[in-house]
Amino acid sequence: MGQHDHHEHHGDSLADAAQANLEKSGEKWTDTRAAIFDTLAGFSRPASAYDIAELVSTARGKRVAPNSVYRILDLFVANNLAMRVESANAYLANSHPGCEHDCIFLVCDTCGEATHVDDDSLSQQVRKVATAEGFKSIRPVIEVRGICQKCN
């Protein structure tokens, strides 16, 4: 189905991979960025910028303002370390940074968990539809809201 193998990272390994990717783009892996990445990666469901701000502030005993979190999340998204789930106004860490994909998010309306699937053939079709309408600089947003298996 157009999928391929990924290197799924976890814990420190994931943070290391994220750091490597960010630095490869000439960006710095600062303490604040590391803390925000770790916190985001620690969530099992999409986290809002305010969720992250609160947790990071507590963890570091020092306030991190929401706007700083947004700045850093934007940087992460631009560098594929994280993705934004539009229908949830929230963010997820990318568990395989380095792989560029149009993701499909499946978001459970009951428990809030989001799983993420890659199906390149599907996303290519979406891109094709948009291209046929004359769109450029295409960024597909493919999400599914519903009730997940566990909540059924």
Next chain:
Amino acid sequence: MGQHDHHEHHGDSLADAAQANLEKSGEKWTDTRAAIFDTLAGFSRPASAYDIAELVSTARGKRVAPNSVYRILDLFVANNLAMRVESANAYLANSHPGCEHDCIFLVCDTCGEATHVDDDSLSQQVRKVATAEGFKSIRPVIEVRGICQKCN
């Protein structure tokens, strides 16, 4: 490509069709609902609830509170008279009420215009991916952000 013909409605004809559909579900076509529908249909791009509240308030010389607008928009979405564009936090009137489709929205990041495409084969594939993951009560969100032909 899995599309089919639609009855595209305009102006009064569209409002009439919307009214018919809503009443078919046992809901009433009140003055407030009519005003909100007309205002929404008058927008050429996705309109926020606050946009609508402001215009309707002016048009009727009587304040309509945002929460009332949200209530009525929710009703419209539930009855397929309108759709929510998740990536824009905004709403569009459905120009062919009665047809049940999973829509694909193409939203221009420059001018804000949104065009809407139906491709049942594509949306069926999205549903299939979610079903394969054990999801139920599926509601696909398929949108594309980009730059439209006119803005290129």
Next chain:
DNA sequence: CGTGTTAAGATACAACATATCATTTTTGAA
């Protein structure tokens, strides 16, 4: 009529996001 139901209004607040300017930290050249 009066009474129960549905629709809409008033108000307050919660949640999400950005704009602006100040401060701190880092960097790199003199």
Next chain:
DNA sequence: TTCAAAAATGATATGTTGTATCTTAACACG
């Protein structure tokens, strides 16, 4: 090494989107 420029973060304010709660108004029907 020190100083100036640039980059990162912080403080603060405000704008935007969305919901909760309670009240009032409109309506339907015995």
